[in-house]
Amino acid sequence: MxxxxxxxxxxxxxxxxxxxxxxxxxxxxxxxxxxxxxxxxxxxxxxxxxxxxPDEMLVARLRSLEKKMGLVLTLFKASVWGVINEQQIVEPSYGYTEQSGETTLQR
Structure with missing residues (x-):
């Protein structure tokens, strides 16, 4: 050896x-x-x-990022919800009616 x-x-x-x-x-x-x-x-x-x-500094930075991402997700959901509600108010719905054998499109 x-x-x-x-x-x-x-x-x-x-x-x-x-x-x-x-x-x-x-x-x-x-x-x-x-x-x-x-x-x-x-x-x-x-x-x-x-x-x-674990690197304490990295963990702290990731926590901060996690909080920001949660905020971004919440704001994104609120924006999408606002756009959907706005579209329902602005765009009238289309419907079909039958009058005397004819199908007409109404607004």
Whole structure:
């Protein structure tokens, strides 16, 4: 088994340098993989923090948006209701009547 790689200074010092079993190119490649692995660990920990704890500022902004959307929906419904009522008053209804065998259109 291999010994764990120190992560405190992984970005500053190559822990594989000077290993007799590795060529300098192999040591450089392994160092790049170690740095990449450390970055991925950092990203994973940050995403876990974001997923576990809700962002209070974002929650407050979403609450404000939710209230505004409720107001917009209420105003939209009121507008539609007003337009429907206005159309019923302005536009007279059309009806058909039969007088002496003829069908006529009345306003």
């Amino acid at each position: 291999s010994s764990p790689i120190p992560t405190a200074n992984i970005f500053e010092e190559n822990p594989y340098e000077g290993n007799p079993n590795l060529t300098p190119t192999q040591a450089e490649v392994l160092w790049e993989y170690a740095k990449l692995a450390q970055i991925i660990k950092l990203v994973c920990s940050k995403t876990r923090l974001l997923a576990d704890e």
